[in-house]
Amino acid sequence: xxxxxxxxxxxxxxxxxxxAAAGGVLCERSGVIALTLEGWMLTGAFSATLGSYxxxxxxxxxxxxxxxxxxxxxxxxxxxxxxxxxxxVVGIAANLLAVxxxxxxxxxxxxxxxxxxxxxxxxxFAAVSGGGTSDGASLLSSLANPLVLLGMLSLxxxxxxxxxxxxxxxxxxxGERPDAAVSVGIHVGRxxxxxxxxxxxxxxxxxxxxxxxxxxxxxxxxxxxxxxxxAAVIFGNWEPRRVAVACALFAIAETLQIQLQGLQLxxxxxxxxxxxxxxxxxxxxxxxxxxxxAALGRQVD
Amino acid sequence: xxxxxxxxPILAPLLALLIAAVVGDALILTFGQSPAAVYRLLVDGTxxxxxxxxxxxxKATTLACTGMAVALGLRAGLFNIGAEGQLAMGGFxxxxxxxxxxxxxxxxxxxxxxxxxxxxxxxxxxxVPGVLKARFGAHEVIVTIMLNxxxxxxxxxxxxxRLHVPExxxxxxxxxxxxxxxxxxxxAFHGSAANWxxxxxxxxxxxxxxxxxxxxxxxELRAVGLQPAAAESGGVHVGRVWLRTMTLAxxxxxxxxxxxxxxxxxxxxxxxxxxxxxxxxxxxxxxRNHPVGVLLASLLFxxxxxxxxxxxxxxxxxxxxxxxxxxxxxxxxxxxxxxxLVRGAHGANR
Numbered sequence: 228x229x230x231x232x233x234x235x236x237x238x239x240x241x242x243x244x245x246x247a248a249a250g251g252v253l254c255e256r257s258g259v260i261a262l263t264l265e266g267w268m269l270t271g272a273f274s275a276t277l278g279s280y281x282x283x284x285x286x287x288x289x290x291x292x293x294x295x296x297x298x299x300x301x302x303x304x305x306x307x308x309x310x311x312x313x314x315x316v317v318g319i320a321a322n323l324l325a326v327x328x329x330x331x332x333x334x335x336x337x338x339x340x341x342x343x344x345x346x347x348x349x350x351x352f353a354a355v356s357g358g359g360t361s362d363g364a365s366l367l368s369s370l371a372n373p374l375v376l377l378g379m380l381s382l383x384x385x386x387x388x389x390x391x392x393x394x395x396x397x398x399x400x401x402g403e404r405p406d407a408a409v410s411v412g413i414h415v416g417r418x419x420x421x422x423x424x425x426x427x428x429x430x431x432x433x434x435x436x437x438x439x440x441x442x443x444x445x446x447x448x449x450x451x452x453x454x455x456x457x458a459a460v461i462f463g464n465w466e467p468r469r470v471a472v473a474c475a476l477f478a479i480a481e482t483l484q485i486q487l488q489g490l491q492l493x494x495x496x497x498x499x500x501x502x503x504x505x506x507x508x509x510x511x512x513x514x515x516x517x518x519x520x521a522a523l524g525r526q527v528d
Numbered sequence: 529x530x531x532x533x534x535x536x537p538i539l540a541p542l543l544a545l546l547i548a549a550v551v552g553d554a555l556i557l558t559f560g561q562s563p564a565a566v567y568r569l570l571v572d573g574t575x576x577x578x579x580x581x582x583x584x585x586x587k588a589t590t591l592a593c594t595g596m597a598v599a600l601g602l603r604a605g606l607f608n609i610g611a612e613g614q615l616a617m618g619g620f621x622x623x624x625x626x627x628x629x630x631x632x633x634x635x636x637x638x639x640x641x642x643x644x645x646x647x648x649x650x651x652x653x654x655x656v657p658g659v660l661k662a663r664f665g666a667h668e669v670i671v672t673i674m675l676n677x678x679x680x681x682x683x684x685x686x687x688x689x690r691l692h693v694p695e696x697x698x699x700x701x702x703x704x705x706x707x708x709x710x711x712x713x714x715x716a717f718h719g720s721a722a723n724w725x726x727x728x729x730x731x732x733x734x735x736x737x738x739x740x741x742x743x744x745x746x747x748e749l750r751a752v753g754l755q756p757a758a759a760e761s762g763g764v765h766v767g768r769v770w771l772r773t774m775t776l777a778x779x780x781x782x783x784x785x786x787x788x789x790x791x792x793x794x795x796x797x798x799x800x801x802x803x804x805x806x807x808x809x810x811x812x813x814x815x816r817n818h819p820v821g822v823l824l825a826s827l828l829f830x831x832x833x834x835x836x837x838x839x840x841x842x843x844x845x846x847x848x849x850x851x852x853x854x855x856x857x858x859x860x861x862x863x864x865x866x867x868x869l870v871r872g873a874h875g876a877n878r
Contacts, residue, residue: 262673302857312860315607315669319809320856327849334844335558454673461670496685503674510666519667 241478242378246433247456249381250426257422258402262318265453266325271431276444279346296431348439386467402520544858573838582720588830593784594808599817605753610672612805613679618782621649623796626702633704642705650782658774662767698797723791
């Protein structure tokens with residue numbers, strides 16, 4: 228039972244990472260730096276809350292969440308792909324924009340600076356069993372959520388997309404050798420547009436999961452998860468399978484920290500550092516160096 | 529064409545501000561307010577009275593330091609996203625030094641020692657991405673972003689477990705090294721946080737200008753920023769320039785931390801940096817990576833930041849966060865567009 232509870236908790240923590248990291252892999256493999264995963268998640272969480280609040284349906288919330296992510300991602304693509312603005316500058320600024328805009332519209336929509344009212348989420352099991360009577364029921368009810376399943380499928384999906392479809396071949400070509408891609412007639416801008424939009428949609432699913440699971444939006448609720456996902460992308464060397472392992476690793480470390488909180492073995496701040504430290508070590512190449520897509524961050528005329 | 533070429537460097541930031549103003553209008557209208565009235569409120573609340581001006585000076589001091597930390601990096605072709613962590617570490621180091629000094633240490637001795645501590649603390653954080661880039665080729669953008677989280681988590685831990693005042697998230701008051709308020713000399717500023725640390729920021733800008741444009745190291749720094757390969761074959765040790773630049777940038781950002789710790793509260797508090805490191809990116813971009821430009825841009829963003837508080841009763845203060853982000857994106861979009869328009873124009877930084 229303890230093991231099961233542990234695994235369920237780790238999975239719930241991992242779901243947003245898996246979504247955002249899947250988006251990060253897609254985006255970065257096309258040569259666009261994915262610094263805005265955090266912002267797309269936050270936008271997704273907020274627009275999912277709006278959708279769920281005004282319609283009363285979690286599904287409508289999900290659709291709105293993805294729409295919000297697509298909107299934020301298209302702004303990103305417009306600036307970096309169409310206008311060839313610096314990807315790092317836009318990436319950082321878009322995160323500030325997401326934080327500021329969600330706070331602004333939180334005040335506008337709900338007249339609150341901290342959180343939204345309660346909105347409906349995916350409570351299938353709770354509805355059947357009358358709200359988790361036993362431990363086992365409440366455990367399972369937290370997994371009876373379409374987004375948990377989708378989250379587990381997100382990295383395999385991106386893996387298939389990248390390695391098993393003509394579109395994925397183009398994405399990789401554009402991310403590694405954009406000049407060569409141009410010479411065989413690939414429209415670099417169009418491929419990058421699609422990759423960024425896909426990344427925005429995936430990351431916003433992660434944000435929607437957070438908001439719908441907690442039944443509300445709270446200010447800056449993504450709390451750096453987008454950057455942990457980015458760390459997982461780099462630590463996983465931009466390969467979906469290894470990125471999934473990295474996400475699982477980070478989620479397990481976090482779960483351990485929460486479960487062992489009472490014992491005071493390791494301060495929580497040190498557990499927080501793990502993803503970032505591992506990423507820096509991987510980048511420095513001490514053990515199994517991370518090698519980024521060759522054209523990452525490079526503009527193509 | 530010649531006029532256009534000369535104006536190009538400031539044309540892009542001006543266009544960006546115009547775009548931000550339009551976005552601001554739209555946001556104000558969603559709240560059913562009049563843009564003109566809100567903008568007037570914003571200006572009146574900041575530049576319209578001595579208290580507001582004092583607050584602007586206070587905020588600009590920190591932003592000028594983080595802005596220079598970003599600008600210096602960009603001059604060398606490095607993206608310093610780590611000003612946030614460098615600023616926090618600088619402030620923390622200043623507080624630790626101020627706590628270690630005995631009570632009653634004369635200010636003439638204590639203030640420079642605390643400033644040196646801040647510079648060293650920031651420099652240590654800045655040096656990490658410099659070393660990792662020079663030695664291992666690790667991309668400084670990712671390293672500085674990740675390092676921000678590490679530094680802030682580390683400082684939170686150390687303050688929470690060793691140094692905090694019970695029930696608070698800040699250290700005890702420093703024993704020595706406090707920097708006086710401007711209100712001491714100009715009573716009109718009474719109540720505002722403006723303090724003499726502003727001179728530190730001005731001195732740092734003077735140093736940056738001298739270093740960049742009057743010394744051999746500065747020449748090498750700019751050469752590396754424009755063409756690292758050419759600089760390398762010209763005999764410049766590129767890795768050493770990267771390390772030196774990031775260390776220096778960290779030191780300047782670290783000095784910015786004294787504005788809060790020595791000049792305002794006399795203690796280090798968790799989260800005092802509050803995004804100043806990221807707004808520093810906006811300051812550097814709008815200031816076109818020039819010390820004078822950075823100082824002017826820091827005033828602009830300080831007005832926005834303080835102005836947000838002034839209009840908060842009418843329109844949420846988060847409006848200015850949105851506008852800051854819009855300015856950054858708009859500059860990022862318009863600068864390359866302008867450069868394509870005016871080919872070979874002066875001011876190509878990247």
